[in-house]
Amino acid sequence: MGAGHGHKLHYHGHSVVHRAPAHLKILVLLGFTVLVVATPGEWYAAFGAYLLVIAVVVGVSRVPATYLLKRSLIEVPFLAFALLLPFVAHGPRTDVLGLSVSESGLLAAWALLAKGTLGVLASLTLAATTEPHELLHGLERLRLPSQLVQIMAFMVRYLDVVTGEMQRMKVARESRGFSARDPRQWPVLARSAGALFIRSYERGERVHLAMLSRGYTGRMPRIEGRP
Amino acid sequence: MHVPNGFLDAPTSMATGAAAVVCVGAALAGARRELDDRTAPMAGLVAAFVFATQMLNFPVAAGTSGHLLGGALAAVLVGPWTALLCMSVVFLVQSLLFADGGITALGTNIILMGVTTVVVGWLLFVLLRALLPKRPSLVPLEAGLAAMVSVPAAALVFVGLYAAGGTADLSLGELAVAMVGVHTLIGIGEAAITFLAVASIVAVRPDLVYGARPLLARRELEIRATATEATA
Amino acid sequence: MNAPVLDVRGLAYAYPDGHQALFGVDLHVHRGERVALLGPNGAGKTTLVLHLNGILSADSGGHGAGAVSVSGLPVEKANLAEIRRRVGVVFQDPDDQLFMGTVRADVAFGPANLGIRGAELDRRVMHALDQVGMAEFVDRPPHHLSFGQRRRVAVATVLAMEPEILVLDEPSSNLDPASRRELADILRSLDVTLLMVTHDLPYALELCPRSVVLSGGAVVADGSTYDVLADEPLMRAHRLELPFGFDPRNVTPRP
Known part of the structure; x- marks a missing residue:
């Protein structure tokens, strides 16, 4: 993973x-x-x-x-x-x-x-x-609004997970002889996107639970002392 | 169709940049109403998902391919304000880290593929939701139709911007026909992906779909009533 | 004897969709105990764990009965912040638990939510990382670490909150044998009450003197891990299977 x-x-x-x-x-x-x-x-x-x-x-x-x-x-x-x-x-x-x-x-x-x-x-x-x-710290220092920084932090964090998931699904498709060449293959791609979404969503929910378990109340705490 | 640096002239880039700042500012204020403690991770995930699927190119016609824009999808999933924030973050990261879309064209890209698709997609979705029977099972269809229209709408805005600040003089009529034509096809792909993505989520976790929540409140109460009876 | 660290009485819960997962669970864990929570898939283990720190409760949308209290403090909305400090839950997938840019920021997340700042925050972070042997990785991004290292950092993120009870969901899953043993050494060295949800029965025997079997949403056995694992009819009835060639009777207990 x-x-x-x-x-x-x-x-x-x-x-x-x-x-x-x-x-x-x-x-x-x-x-x-x-x-x-x-x-x-x-x-x-x-x-x-x-x-x-x-x-x-x-x-x-x-x-x-x-x-x-x-x-x-x-x-x-x-x-x-x-x-x-x-x-x-x-x-x-x-x-x-x-x-x-x-x-x-x-x-x-x-x-x-x-x-x-x-x-x-x-x-x-x-x-x-x-x-x-x-880069995130840089943007934070440049006063990018904290909501955007927060969304971006989660996005950067999950990009690897989502793209990894997508890559594995692509390999699975192509090892069964699939290649995306014309519109007839859209349904397959669309279903892949749907599956990708469910997986990402479920992970999002587990992350949310893990955050709540550590006292998250909807605001990112300010953590100082970072290098 | 990420617009690169130098594609539009400076005044147009500055105007779209200013417009984008206003829109994102409004979204920051508006998102407070959509935010609960679940939203930040979910919004990050929607952003990551839109980002990933924008790399998923699908073939359209001979030689050209399109990618998901995702504005309508994001709006239905997390609400229009948060969706606009997600889209803006996606374009910011794409321009900074992937050189996809120029930094000076960031405002243009936010207006084109973020604001336009989110606004058009969400308004159409809300309209369809009001007109069609109020059933959660219809939400994916409404989202798909909204997504389909949002893409050629973005293409039209692109033509409009090009008319205002294009750096080469093309025949606008031809450009409009070509762009809208190609993007109508892309819109169909967008509709299919949006439909299936929303359908698969509504089937498993309808409570996670922002656009389906108003239809759900009633249903959940019914379930609760039977659950109470069963265990009481 | 003072109040048990964990006191679960008659806990029942049905999800909003009507599916009932718990049917009156009783469980008491005393200070310093290490308890394994065993049970087949779908037995309600995760539902139970999510009640221990109040993520699920009768007010969370489902339909519930019974009560949970931690060191005498009932788990209810007004006490949630303190409950979540006292009960540290380590989830199965470290990627769910580690979401900040650096190990330091991730470990600091919990105590910072408790309002701890500055030097005390730094002390907590470094102490927690020391306990799991990950102090040298403090400024690395978590996704650069190996899976076993990430699992250890996930444990540290919870230790930094200085919980009274540590709840681990499948701590040994996906670990290679060396990482699995290293984690066991770490868990044994911690001076904390431990509740460990696991399918890894040899791991339960190695770490936990006591086991509780949850099946069909109710506790069906509670006793010494050795007795539970050696009770073949019980094990069979609840789809618990020892790995091939493993016999608890042949294992010499740790001194």
Whole structure:
């Protein structure tokens, strides 16, 4: 049961980047991303500089680049969207490699690609160097309302359990020759989701009982003396 | 359909960000009415579940796939205010740890996939619950229908936002048709998952489904009466 | 002799759906005793345990009769906070019990709910972890620990509340033999009254001089663990089976 070894996105290490306070890292990430997004798409050199900054931070953190690249695949659906833009956008057209494409679409695609990729890399660097519970403390220190922090704490705690459960159900499905390729398989996926929910709910209830048994009254106690 | 950084222009991102702050603020106040000491762990679990199922991509048509949004489902399970908090937490974690949806687009994503699906889903659910016979066994159907409509509604809001602050000029008519078309299909998947998830919970533990509780109060009293007779 | 630590009288309970789980249970546990609660699945063991700290009661929605008191204090709504301090329940799955980000925060959760803060809280946390031999893991996230380690931390989360009676639900389940023995050593070293719900009959014999058998919602046997396990007709009648090759008559009792 849920004997996960930490967070799949977290890359264990002891570098300066790992040890920096989480709330600082969140603020830096936010500032960096805002800067990247606010930069006009035509300032090509600026994007090169941003990439260099990320490369330096990643280098200092000693997280392998391949580790980050593998995880940035999450961006792929939007890459596809970006690649389509030059062909479907309107406005004056230009020729690239013999293909007629929209100029504004081309620029938009480039900007989307550059900004999206930089954002993804920056976030993944944070994820790789910060344990989820440190992130929670960081957000708490940044005055995220306590109800949200509480929900998030439980969510982070149970994500491993729920995804583990889901993975086992997937393995069980696929070892019986199932693969999700077309809508006819929806009922199977939907029933899996239902079963997943029941399991998660029952666990939630047991957790609730365990909390009540230790005097929980509906408010998380403030526990000081944490490192 | 998580919106990444830089997809919408700065004014639009800021406007949706401000709107999201207002909505989450309202939800924080509203959730106090839904909260009992059971809610925080349950809300965390709903968030974890929505998070996990958002990774469960289901095939739609040639080459495209959609994922569960979960707003209507969460609203029926824990109540609309708490649901919005759950959804916001999901998007926050996704943007920080999984780079799914940009941080500067967090407000946009909360409005699109959180507020829209929760509000549309919950209102439609309450409407259906009022119109249809008051039986707990109909709750999954009502939840499913509400979920089905909530997805294309989110797609329409997306088109609206894109019209206001898109960074490439696409034909809005085509975009609307494509988005709503694809998301109607996704909505059917969403409806099926919501229906089955709610049905399996209502079957085992109807008291855990927020949206079914008003229908349950009466039923529970009847059971109590027979239980008293049996043991007295 | 002063009041028993645990005094259950005529406890009956039916769930809100009408299903009746307990039919008049009587159970008394005195200070310093270690008692095993045995019984087949569905015997009402969990329902009984949840009554001991007032999670289930006649006011919790079901229909109940009888009374539970802990060191003379009746289990009722007004006393719940004190009852939950006195009765420490360790649940079967440590993942249900450990939900905070670090071992320290998890162990501090119970005493902090009691209003304990600062240096005293730290002392309680470290003392509880020392008792289960997990002090060096205080700043680790619980989900990084092995299953056996998590079970020990789960015990510590309850010890930190300094309970008068420790109630353990299936403490040996899913443990490998070494972890199972380590936990037995820890439980034996604790100076606390113990009620242990278990299917692990050799474990009961090893740790608990006295056993109570619950079956069909009522106590059907209460005596020395050795006598209970050696009573073949009783064991058979209540679906209690010793593991293959295990005979209590061949076990030399611990000095």
